[in-house]
Amino acid sequence: MKIENPLLLDWATPFNTPPFEIINTSHFKPAIEEAISIAEKEIREINDNTDLPTFKNTVEKLEMAGDKLGRITSVLFNLNNAETTKDLQKITQEVSPLLTRFSNDITLNARLFNRIAEVYKTREVSGLGTEEKILTEKKYRNFILGGAALREENRTRFREITEELAMRSLRFEENVLEETNAFELHITNENDLDGLPERVIEMAVMEAKNRNKKGWVFTLHFPSYVPFMQYSSKRKLREKMLKAYSSRAFKKNTNDNRENVQKIVNLRLELAKLLGFNTYAEMVLGDKMADSPEKVEKFLHDLYKASRPAAFRDFGNIQRQATESGLIGKLQRWDWAYYSEKLKKKLYAIDDEILKPYFMLENVEKAVLGLATKLYGIKFIRNNNIPVYNPEVRTFEVYDNDGSFLAILYTDYHPRQGKSGGAWMTTYRDQKHTGGKETRPLVSIVTNFSRPTESSPSLLSFNELTTFLHEFGHSLHAILTRCTYESLSGTSVAHDFVELPSQFMENFAYEKEWLDTWAIHYITGEKIPQEIIAKIKAASVFNEGYACYRQLSFGFLDMAWHTLTDPVKTEVDAFEEEAMKKTELFPYVPGLNLSVAFGHIFAGGYAAGYYGYKWAEVLDADAFSYFTETGIFNRETAMSFRRNILEKGGTKNPLDLFIQFRGREPSIDPLLIRSGLKR
Ligand SMILES: [Zn+2]
Numbered sequence: 001m002k003i004e005n006p007l008l009l010d011w012a013t014p015f016n017t018p019p020f021e022i023i024n025t026s027h028f029k030p031a032i033e034e035a036i037s038i039a040e041k042e043i044r045e046i047n048d049n050t051d052l053p054t055f056k057n058t059v060e061k062l063e064m065a066g067d068k069l070g071r072i073t074s075v076l077f078n079l080n081n082a083e084t085t086k087d088l089q090k091i092t093q094e095v096s097p098l099l100t101r102f103s104n105d106i107t108l109n110a111r112l113f114n115r116i117a118e119v120y121k122t123r124e125v126s127g128l129g130t131e132e133k134i135l136t137e138k139k140y141r142n143f144i145l146g147g148a149a150l151r152e153e154n155r156t157r158f159r160e161i162t163e164e165l166a167m168r169s170l171r172f173e174e175n176v177l178e179e180t181n182a183f184e185l186h187i188t189n190e191n192d193l194d195g196l197p198e199r200v201i202e203m204a205v206m207e208a209k210n211r212n213k214k215g216w217v218f219t220l221h222f223p224s225y226v227p228f229m230q231y232s233s234k235r236k237l238r239e240k241m242l243k244a245y246s247s248r249a250f251k252k253n254t255n256d257n258r259e260n261v262q263k264i265v266n267l268r269l270e271l272a273k274l275l276g277f278n279t280y281a282e283m284v285l286g287d288k289m290a291d292s293p294e295k296v297e298k299f300l301h302d303l304y305k306a307s308r309p310a311a312f313r314d315f316g317n318i319q320r321q322a323t324e325s326g327l328i329g330k331l332q333r334w335d336w337a338y339y340s341e342k343l344k345k346k347l348y349a350i351d352d353e354i355l356k357p358y359f360m361l362e363n364v365e366k367a368v369l370g371l372a373t374k375l376y377g378i379k380f381i382r383n384n385n386i387p388v389y390n391p392e393v394r395t396f397e398v399y400d401n402d403g404s405f406l407a408i409l410y411t412d413y414h415p416r417q418g419k420s421g422g423a424w425m426t427t428y429r430d431q432k433h434t435g436g437k438e439t440r441p442l443v444s445i446v447t448n449f450s451r452p453t454e455s456s457p458s459l460l461s462f463n464e465l466t467t468f469l470h471e472f473g474h475s476l477h478a479i480l481t482r483c484t485y486e487s488l489s490g491t492s493v494a495h496d497f498v499e500l501p502s503q504f505m506e507n508f509a510y511e512k513e514w515l516d517t518w519a520i521h522y523i524t525g526e527k528i529p530q531e532i533i534a535k536i537k538a539a540s541v542f543n544e545g546y547a548c549y550r551q552l553s554f555g556f557l558d559m560a561w562h563t564l565t566d567p568v569k570t571e572v573d574a575f576e577e578e579a580m581k582k583t584e585l586f587p588y589v590p591g592l593n594l595s596v597a598f599g600h601i602f603a604g605g606y607a608a609g610y611y612g613y614k615w616a617e618v619l620d621a622d623a624f625s626y627f628t629e630t631g632i633f634n635r636e637t638a639m640s641f642r643r644n645i646l647e648k649g650g651t652k653n654p655l656d657l658f659i660q661f662r663g664r665e666p667s668i669d670p671l672l673i674r675s676g677l678k679r
Helices: 025-048 055-064 067-082 086-107 110-121 130-145 152-182 198-210 222-231 235-246 258-274 280-285 293-324 333-348 352-358 361-376 462-479 500-510 530-539 544-562 572-583 612-630 635-646 654-662 669-674
Strands: 185-187 216-218 379-382 394-399 405-412 424-429 432-434 437-439 442-446
Touching: 025 055, 025 067, 025 086, 025 110, 055 110, 055 130, 055 432, 067 086, 067 424, 067 442, 086 130, 086 152, 110 130, 152 258, 185 235, 198 216, 198 222, 216 222, 222 235, 222 333, 235 333, 258 280, 258 544, 258 572, 280 293, 280 544, 293 333, 293 544, 293 572, 293 612, 333 530, 352 462, 352 530, 361 379, 361 462, 361 635, 405 462, 424 462, 442 462, 462 500, 500 530, 500 612, 500 635, 544 572, 544 612, 612 635, 612 654, 612 669, 635 654
Parallel strands: 405 442
Antiparallel strands: 185 216, 379 394, 394 405, 424 442, 432 437
């Protein structure tokens, strides 16, 4: 008898959540193959319809096809990021070409494309609503970008390119993960711990124990790497750590990403040209708020001009601090975090170690979720009966003010082998309201926050606090959404709009009115002192000129790779050096490279889109300035933000949504003022 594959069955779990405990790695491939054939059948039915193409019988039907497939692949990809194994990586690699081929089969299906094109052509006169029109335009663009309008002779090449790109991006990411895990700094001489806070040393002891080693082990994972760079007084060791970090996937070993970078860039260019664009950036930007490479370049350049003096000022300040502390010669990259931390402490007398006791993870979680209650009236209730993929994962039911169910929220806080670095929000199911049925989303936040140690609970750094708020902002976008179609709901918005809800939430970390309500010392229970809050706010403009400059340098690098009009022949390091020349402040160090580990643009969805972070900062600073004008907990302002931005997904033009909320077009000034670049 055939054993039932749980991925293909209806999930008899609370809220139809994925039944992680009965899903095996071996279930994925057969389930995906089966789900693809179901989806193919659904698409055949659209094609076989002899009625004239309409929105209902074509665009909407296509939107609803492949439901099962989406459900299975989201489990696979989410697990591959948060809880991967060699086997799971292998399966992901194996199914990746199947999925690419399937999506190519849809977009390269001439008959289907003709039907979509017919609906698209008549979209202005056929009485469609705004959401239906936008969905039609989105699907049509997908077909165009998927090669639907290509001549027969170009189609084979198109398929080859997309399949190879998918494979190379996966390998790129794996190489970075392997290289991150491969390095350890093993310290056996206690003198080498000089400058490091007790808590950081304890973590290093635990790390050494885990590896059956004596002494202390530091790694390239952020909770270990970042404090080491900030506090270690041992310059040689900082240099070693930074060089290890910045040479990941750049050592001419089997994990080297140089070839992947060049191949990915060239394949993307070839793809764009095949589809009739001059550059990859031009192709990507077509449906963004900044809808051309020229607009992006101008935006980056305007901010570059505005932040350049401040960046030089910041750099000079840190160099001076270093010289005063006895550093001879020029400030190097491995000195930046260390002397920045020293100067920051001198100017504001706060550092992460002073703040952390007030940011115990349990308290932060309660406060962050509570903030959404305060702003939007929604409630979070723990539910321990929802299946999870790791015992560390926590689950909440989310309800609206009136008691109606909104979503399930998963949280997964700490680093593990098998979890990618960084922090992200993802979904196991998106919101939709089709076929007369409302489907609410399953939303997950995954982070790499410091673990508890033997003597203290998990205490977040200020940066981790803002990271939590950031990812929670994304999750609110997914949780509160009320749309009809999945492709337009939640965070399915233009890339340079998607960081508005997340970055918006970060603003609260600087607000006394909010911190006062929850931040207490985890041992003494004492409220966070007034002067510390004032210093957090004052310190928020510290090095902001430099920080802005650095983000811009990533944006310039991203645009350089993706505005090429000819295949790149230059070596990756030479190309990068040229692209980042105008924003480089440090002396050149051979053997380091950013591009080969720049997962955002080579393995994630930020190619020709990195500028979007800064773009969204303009939006978030401007949106938050409306809150500071009306009161940061003003329910009316909050509800307007909820109704006009958070609920709407991509069902309207993002500029229109912003104007509906703010009453005018976005202004760059609130950002410049917030970062201390303008008074
Ligand atoms: Zn984000």
